[in-house]
Amino acid sequence: MFHFQQLLRNLSGFQSNTLQNVLKVRHFGSGASNENAQEKLRRVLIVSKLTRLEFEKLREQQLSDECLEQKIRDRGTDYDAIKYYHHLHKDVEQKVARSFRQHGIEVQVVTRVTIHKDALQWADLIVPIGGDGTFLLAAGRASPFFLSNGKRTPVVGFNSDPRRSEGRLMLPKQYSVQVEEAIRRIMANEFRWMHRSRIRTTLVGAATTERPSPMDLHEFHSQPVEHQEVMSPSPNGKSRILPYLALNEVFIGEMLSARVSHLHLRIDNADMVTKTKSSGLCVSTGTGSTSWLTSMNRLSTNNVNDLLEIVRRRTAPGVLDTIDPESVSQEYNDNLVFAPDDPRLCYSIREQICVGVWPNPKGLESRGFAKQIFVKSRCVDASLVIDGSIAYNFNDGARALLEVYPEDSLLTIDMDD
Numbered sequence: 001m002f003h004f005q006q007l008l009r010n011l012s013g014f015q016s017n018t019l020q021n022v023l024k025v026r027h028f029g030s031g032a033s034n035e036n037a038q039e040k041l042r043r044v045l046i047v048s049k050l051t052r053l054e055f056e057k058l059r060e061q062q063l064s065d066e067c068l069e070q071k072i073r074d075r076g077t078d079y080d081a082i083k084y085y086h087h088l089h090k091d092v093e094q095k096v097a098r099s100f101r102q103h104g105i106e107v108q109v110v111t112r113v114t115i116h117k118d119a120l121q122w123a124d125l126i127v128p129i130g131g132d133g134t135f136l137l138a139a140g141r142a143s144p145f146f147l148s149n150g151k152r153t154p155v156v157g158f159n160s161d162p163r164r165s166e167g168r169l170m171l172p173k174q175y176s177v178q179v180e181e182a183i184r185r186i187m188a189n190e191f192r193w194m195h196r197s198r199i200r201t202t203l204v205g206a207a208t209t210e211r212p213s214p215m216d217l218h219e220f221h222s223q224p225v226e227h228q229e230v231m232s233p234s235p236n237g238k239s240r241i242l243p244y245l246a247l248n249e250v251f252i253g254e255m256l257s258a259r260v261s262h263l264h265l266r267i268d269n270a271d272m273v274t275k276t277k278s279s280g281l282c283v284s285t286g287t288g289s290t291s292w293l294t295s296m297n298r299l300s301t302n303n304v305n306d307l308l309e310i311v312r313r314r315t316a317p318g319v320l321d322t323i324d325p326e327s328v329s330q331e332y333n334d335n336l337v338f339a340p341d342d343p344r345l346c347y348s349i350r351e352q353i354c355v356g357v358w359p360n361p362k363g364l365e366s367r368g369f370a371k372q373i374f375v376k377s378r379c380v381d382a383s384l385v386i387d388g389s390i391a392y393n394f395n396d397g398a399r400a401l402l403e404v405y406p407e408d409s410l411l412t413i414d415m416d417d
Contacts, residue, residue, distance in 0.1 A: 041187070043106045045123035047138040048093055049130025049160060050112045053086040058113065085161065092160040093129045095179040100127075103187050112137055121147055125186075128157040131165035132291075136387040139169075139198075139247045139410050146243035154411045156186065168290055169247075171415055185415060195409040196287045196340040198245035201384065203392070204399040205239065214244075214392045244390045245408050248288030251385045252375055252394055253280020253350070260353070262378035267347070267370045275360045275378075279350035283373055283402050286342040292388075296348050297367055298333045301326045343404050344369045373402045 060068050072079045097107045110119050112134075120126065120141050128138035135157040140146075142155050159167030162176045175182035185191055253261035261280045266273050284293040304325040312320055338346065352359065352366040377398040384394040394400070 041105060041124050043108075043122055043124045044100050045119055045126050046093065046097055046107060046109045047115060047126060047128040047130075047134060048109055048111045049089055049128075049134045051086040051089055052082045054111070056082070085164075089130065089160040092158060092176060092179065096127060096129055096158055096183070099180050099183040103183065115141060117141075117147060120153070121151060123153055126153050126155045128155065128170075129160050130157075131159060131161065131167050132169045133389075135167075135169040136247055136389060140244045140387055140390060142410065143198075143243055143245045144408075145200075145241055145245070152411055154413065156413055158182070169287070169412075171413075175415065182415065186413070191413040191415050194340070194412050194414040195406075196247060196412060197285045197343060197404050197406075198247050198408045198410055199250050199283060199285060199345065199386075200245055200403050200405055200408050201242045201250060201386065202401040202403075203240050203242065203384075204401060205397070214390050242386070242392070244386045245410075246283075246288075246386045247285065247410055248291055248387045249282050249284040249293065250402055251280060251282050251292075251388070252377070252382065252400070253278075254379050254382050256381060259380065261382060264376040264378065265347075265349075265364070266374040267364075267368070268372060272361060273376070274364045275358070276349060276364065277353040277358050278366075281375065282348045282350060284346045284348070285404070286338045286340045286344075289337045289346060293346060293348060294333060294336045296350060297336055299329045301329045304329045304332075341409065343406065344371065345373060345402060345404060346370075347373055371403070375400050375402070 056068060056072060060071065063071065069079050072082065093109070097109065100107050108119055108122070110116070115137070126138050126142050128134040135155070138157070139155050142153050144152055147153075157167070157170040158179065159165055159170040159173055159176050162173035167173065171182055252263065257279065260277050263276050263278070263281055264273050265276055265281070282292055282296060284291075308320055308323060308325060338344070346369050347367065349364075349366040352364075354366075377394050377396055379395055382394045382398075383391040384398075384400060385391045
């Protein structure tokens with residue numbers, strides 16, 4: 001039988017030694033808050049959004065531009081809109097590249113398809129241009145475990161379409177237009193360093209080395225990704241630390257949403273494993289708490305109205321008349337959000353089955369905070385998905401340990417005035 005406490009002892013010793021080697025944080029300029037020698041910003045890697053038009057061209061490489069346009073129009077898709085938003089994005093990208101070069105900075109541009117380890121290791125600063133999805137792509141690759149050279153490179157993003165994209169991870173929206181001002185402030189160190197906690201995932205057991213390569217689940221296409229893991233010892237064979245750190249969340253569950261996800265959970269160092277059935281497990285950081293975590297747990301004004309109606313029937317008339325349901329739901333939803341640098345994990349069990357014998361044993365809340373979460377799969381066709389993108393098979397018998405370490409945090413900047 002798997003011994004959880006022994007695993008933690010073994011992994012802790014391994015990880016502390018490993019991280020002494022990988023923790024070489026890359027700051028630049030006089031604003032750096034780090035005891036290491038400061039380095040001048042010389043090389044910028046732009047991670048460009050894969051636009052819909054670029055995807056269509058990749059998928060239909062044998063077609064001329066005219067034939068591709070006709071094919072897109074024939075299926076009822078608005079080709080003019082696709083082309084407009086492609087150029088909108090490229091205009092911002094070109095402004096960012098040009099502005100950095102005017103400051104004497106060497107610039108390379110990669111996309112989701114062409115991004116590779118050598119380019120990431122080359123850069124002093126990684127600049128995703130697009131929306132939050134592009135930022136998550138860049139942040140997932142900006143990991144000391146992925147780069148394997150002990151480098152932690154800052155990531156700073158520009159929102160290329162602020163009218164249609166919220167872009168919470170990017171610089172404030174005014175800098176989508178005021179590109180030169182944003183880069184002037186970066187060069188002049190007129191910003192605050194910001195650390196965002198990330199989730200480290202360790203797959204446990206010898207069988208983890210036999211699983212297929214992970215996949216990049218982009219909205220337009222899927223492709224294998226680089227996946228050199230850090231190997232570590234464990235009581236029953238090998239374990240591996242996944243090279244991709246989750247900035248938003250780790251989701252574990254059946255890929256077919258209609259199928260029940262059967263997972264065994266151990267929260268922190270609890271003596272007891274809880275068997276659950278649900279629509280999957282979402283484990284979020286503070287950064288991710290504004291995203292899927294809130295969407296999954298939010299209360300609508302109608303929900304609050306329904307609850308107040310029940311309470312009214314149990315209280316004296318008029319007691320609740322001054323309560324505004326909309327403000328209650330807003331306050332509840334706001335309280336779901338926690339700080340980006342918070343060292344805790346917040347787990348949410350989606351649509352947890354709480355009838356009959358489930359969960360077993362009783363008492364596990366469907367949402368809560370933890371320092372570490374151990375998960376064992378009893379699923380048929382499941383995945384462990386990092387930031388909605390990098391997917392690893394996670395079927396029956398697969399085990400994972402989810403944790404947050406301060407040294408794994410993503411280094412970025414804050415320009416909110």
